[in-house]
Amino acid sequence: MxxxxxxxxxxxxxxxNEPYFQATEKEFCALLKDIMPEDKISAELLKTEMKNLELYGYGIKGFMLSMIETLYKITDAKADIKLVRKVIDLGHDLIQQPVxxxxxxxxxxxxxxxxxxxxxxxxxxxxxxxxxxxxxxxxxxxxxxxxxxxxxxxxxxxxxxxxxxxxxxxxxxxxxxxxxxxxxxxxxxxxxxxxxxxxxxxxxxxxxxxxxxxxxxxxxxxxxxxxx
Amino acid sequence: MxxxxxxxxxxxxxxxNEPYFQATEKEFCALLKDIMPEDKISAELLKTEMKNLELYGYGIKGFMLSMIETLYKITDAKADIKLVRKVIDLGHDLIQQPVxxxxxxxxxxxxxxxxxxxxxxxxxxxxxxxxxxxxxxxxxxxxxxxxxxxxxxxxxxxxxxxxxxxxxxxxxxxxxxxxxxxxxxxxxxxxxxxxxxxxxxxxxxxxxxxxxxxxxxxxxxxxxxxxx
Known part of the structure; x- marks a missing residue:
C-alpha cells in the first residue's frame, strides 16, 4: 500500500448533516399531518426528490423545491400558499444550521x-x-x-x-x-x-x-x- | 505581456444565458399581471433575489425560490398554489433550455x-x-x-x-x-x-x-x- x-x-x-435534513422533513410532514400520515408524506417527498435529482442535483435548494412540489401534489393543488412560505422558512433555517x-x-x-x-x-x-x-x-x-x-x-x-x-x-x-x-x-x-x-x-x-x-x-x- | x-x-x-432568464421573468410577471404592473413585479423579484443571494448564490434553483417568495409577497399571501406549480414548471423549462x-x-x-x-x-x-x-x-x-x-x-x-x-x-x-x-x-x-x-x-x-x-x-x- x-x-x-x-x-x-x-x-x-x-x-x-443528515439528521438536520431529517428534522426538517419531520417538520414538513407535521405541517401536513391532517392530510396524510407522516410516513406516506415522506415516501411522496422521496419520490419527488428522485424525479428531480437529475434537474436539481444534491443540496438544500433542490430539497426546498421538492418539498414545495410535494405540498402541491399531496393536497391536490389545494394547499394554502402560507404553507409554501413555511417550507421556505424551514429551508432557510436548514441553510443556516450551525456546523x-x-x-x-x-x-x-x-x-x-x-x-x-x-x-x-x-x-x-x-x-x-x-x-x-x-x-x-x-x-x-x-x-x-x-x-x-x-x-x-x-x-x-x-x-x-x-x-x-x-x-x-x-x-x-x-x-x-x-x-x-x-x-x-x-x-x-x-x-x-x-x-x-x-x-x-x-x-x-x-x-x-x-x-x-x-x-x-x-x-x-x-x-x-x-x-x- | x-x-x-x-x-x-x-x-x-x-x-x-441572460435572455433566457429574462424571458422566464417575463412569463412570471405575466402570471401576475392582474395584481401589479410588470416593472413593479420585476423590481420586487430583484429585491427578493438580492435578499436571498447570500443564502442561495447564483443559479436557477435560487431564482425559482425567489420567484415563489415574490409570488407570496406581492399577493399578500393570497396566491393560488397553482401559480407556484407554474413557477416550478417555468424553472424546469429554464434548466432544460438548449445551449x-x-x-x-x-x-x-x-x-x-x-x-x-x-x-x-x-x-x-x-x-x-x-x-x-x-x-x-x-x-x-x-x-x-x-x-x-x-x-x-x-x-x-x-x-x-x-x-x-x-x-x-x-x-x-x-x-x-x-x-x-x-x-x-x-x-x-x-x-x-x-x-x-x-x-x-x-x-x-x-x-x-x-x-x-x-x-x-x-x-x-x-x-x-x-x-x-
Missing part, C-alpha cells in the same frame, strides 16, 4: 495531515459546502477542495489526475457506500467506509460489501490505526 | 487553444454549469473547469495558484465588469471585457472603466487580434 493522498467526504463524515463536527475529526485530520496530503471531496451544492467548510474551520487541513455534482468513477478519475497521483496512491474516506466507496473501488483506488448512524433512504445500501481495497471502520479515529 | 493561460467566463460570454453558442466562440477557442492554456471560469450552480458545458460540446478546449460560488479576488488568486502561474500570466475574458473584470484587475492580472447586449440589473456597472491591463473588445473574435 502506497497511499499519498486521502480524500474525505464532508456531510456525515466530518460534520453532522457540528463529528467526534474525533479534528484530532484525526491533524495527525493524518503530517503524513498525507488531505483533500475534501464532497458532492452537493457549492455554496452550501463552502459555507459549512468555513464554519467548520477545517479548511486549513486540506490542500484541495473538490465539490462534485455527482460522485461518479469519472469524476474521481478527474480528481486523481488533477492531484497528479495514481489511483493506487489515493484513499477515499466516507459514510456512503454508494457515493464514497463503490466508484472509488471501481477505479482501483482504496476506500474506507465509516458508517454514520443515520443514512438518507436514497443512499442506503443493503448488501454487505467485501473488497481487498476496502477498509471497514467504525469511527474516524480508526483511520489512524491503519495509516499512521 | 506574457499571458500563458486564458480563462473565459461562460454565461453570456460563450453561450446565451446556444455566441457567434465566433468555437473558432476563437480553437485558435486560442493552439497558443494558450484555456480555462473555463464561471460562477453559479455547479450542476447547471456542467450540464451547459456538456451540451455546448466546448469541454475539449479547456484544461480546467472552475465553477466558483462568487468571483472574488480571493477566488481568482486561488485559481491562479492552482494553475501554477503568476497573476501576470493570466487573462480573464468575460461580459461582466463586476464579476470578470474588477476582481481580476485587482490581483494584477489582465482582463478582457466583451459586453453582452443584455445584462442582469444586479451586474450592471455604469461607470466607464480604464486600466492599463484591461482590453475593451466588441466580440470574442477580437481576442485573436490582440493575442494571436
Amino acid at each position: 502506497n497511499i499519498e493522498t486521502i480524500a474525505l467526504d464532508a456531510d456525515d463524515t466530518l460534520w453532522v 457540528e463536527l463529528i467526534e474525533g475529526v479534528e484530532d484525526t485530520l491533524e495527525k493524518l495531515s503530517k503524513k498525507y496530503k488531505l483533500v475534501l471531496a464532497t458532492k452537493g451544492d457549492l455554496l452550501d459546502q463552502e459555507r459549512k467548510l468555513k464554519a467548520s474551520k477545517l479548511g486549513k487541513w486540506f490542500v484541495h477542495i473538490e465539490v462534485m455534482s455527482h460522485k461518479t468513477p469519472d469524476n474521481f478519475r478527474k480528481l486523481i489526475r488533477h492531484l497528479e497521483i495514481l489511483p493506487k496512491n489515493f484513499l477515499m474516506v466516507g459514510n456512503s457506500i454508494q457515493s464514497d466507496i463503490i466508484p472509488v473501488l471501481e477505479i482501483n483506488s482504496y476506500a474506507a467506509h465509516i458508517p454514520y448512524s443515520i443514512t438518507w433512504n436514497h443512499e442506503k445500501h443493503e448488501k454487505e460489501l467485501e473488497h481487498p481495497n476496502l477498509f471497514k471502520l467504525e469511527k474516524i479515529e480508526d483511520l489512524l490505526n491503519h495509516l499512521i | 506574457n499571458i500563458e493561460t486564458i480563462a473565459l467566463d461562460a454565461d453570456d460570454t460563450l453561450w446565451v 446556444e453558442l455566441i457567434e465566433g466562440v468555437e473558432d476563437t477557442l480553437e485558435k486560442l487553444s493552439k497558443k494558450y492554456k484555456l480555462v473555463l471560469a464561471t460562477k453559479g450552480d455547479l450542476l447547471d454549469q456542467e450540464r451547459k458545458l456538456k451540451a455546448s460540446k466546448l469541454g475539449k478546449w479547456f484544461v480546467h473547469i472552475e465553477v466558483m460560488s462568487h468571483k472574488t479576488p480571493d477566488n481568482f488568486r486561488k485559481l491562479i495558484r492552482h494553475l501554477e502561474i503568476l497573476p501576470k500570466n493570466f487573462l480573464m475574458v468575460g461580459n461582466s465588469i463586476q464579476s470578470d473584470i474588477i476582481p481580476v484587475l485587482e490581483i494584477n492580472s489582465y482582463a478582457a471585457h466583451i459586453p453582452y447586449s443584455i445584462t442582469w440589473n444586479h451586474e450592471k456597472h455604469e461607470k466607464e472603466l480604464e486600466h492599463p491591463n484591461l482590453f475593451k473588445l466588441e466580440k470574442i473574435e477580437d481576442l485573436l487580434n490582440h493575442l494571436i
Whole structure:
C-alpha cells in the first residue's frame, strides 16, 4: 500500500448533516399531518426528490423545491400558499444550521495531515459546502477542495489526475457506500467506509460489501490505526 | 505581456444565458399581471433575489425560490398554489433550455487553444454549469473547469495558484465588469471585457472603466487580434 493522498467526504463524515435534513422533513410532514400520515408524506417527498435529482442535483435548494412540489401534489393543488412560505422558512433555517463536527475529526485530520496530503471531496451544492467548510474551520487541513455534482468513477478519475497521483496512491474516506466507496473501488483506488448512524433512504445500501481495497471502520479515529 | 493561460467566463460570454432568464421573468410577471404592473413585479423579484443571494448564490434553483417568495409577497399571501406549480414548471423549462453558442466562440477557442492554456471560469450552480458545458460540446478546449460560488479576488488568486502561474500570466475574458473584470484587475492580472447586449440589473456597472491591463473588445473574435 502506497497511499499519498486521502480524500474525505464532508456531510456525515466530518460534520453532522443528515439528521438536520431529517428534522426538517419531520417538520414538513407535521405541517401536513391532517392530510396524510407522516410516513406516506415522506415516501411522496422521496419520490419527488428522485424525479428531480437529475434537474436539481444534491443540496438544500433542490430539497426546498421538492418539498414545495410535494405540498402541491399531496393536497391536490389545494394547499394554502402560507404553507409554501413555511417550507421556505424551514429551508432557510436548514441553510443556516450551525456546523457540528463529528467526534474525533479534528484530532484525526491533524495527525493524518503530517503524513498525507488531505483533500475534501464532497458532492452537493457549492455554496452550501463552502459555507459549512468555513464554519467548520477545517479548511486549513486540506490542500484541495473538490465539490462534485455527482460522485461518479469519472469524476474521481478527474480528481486523481488533477492531484497528479495514481489511483493506487489515493484513499477515499466516507459514510456512503454508494457515493464514497463503490466508484472509488471501481477505479482501483482504496476506500474506507465509516458508517454514520443515520443514512438518507436514497443512499442506503443493503448488501454487505467485501473488497481487498476496502477498509471497514467504525469511527474516524480508526483511520489512524491503519495509516499512521 | 506574457499571458500563458486564458480563462473565459461562460454565461453570456460563450453561450446565451441572460435572455433566457429574462424571458422566464417575463412569463412570471405575466402570471401576475392582474395584481401589479410588470416593472413593479420585476423590481420586487430583484429585491427578493438580492435578499436571498447570500443564502442561495447564483443559479436557477435560487431564482425559482425567489420567484415563489415574490409570488407570496406581492399577493399578500393570497396566491393560488397553482401559480407556484407554474413557477416550478417555468424553472424546469429554464434548466432544460438548449445551449446556444455566441457567434465566433468555437473558432476563437480553437485558435486560442493552439497558443494558450484555456480555462473555463464561471460562477453559479455547479450542476447547471456542467450540464451547459456538456451540451455546448466546448469541454475539449479547456484544461480546467472552475465553477466558483462568487468571483472574488480571493477566488481568482486561488485559481491562479492552482494553475501554477503568476497573476501576470493570466487573462480573464468575460461580459461582466463586476464579476470578470474588477476582481481580476485587482490581483494584477489582465482582463478582457466583451459586453453582452443584455445584462442582469444586479451586474450592471455604469461607470466607464480604464486600466492599463484591461482590453475593451466588441466580440470574442477580437481576442485573436490582440493575442494571436
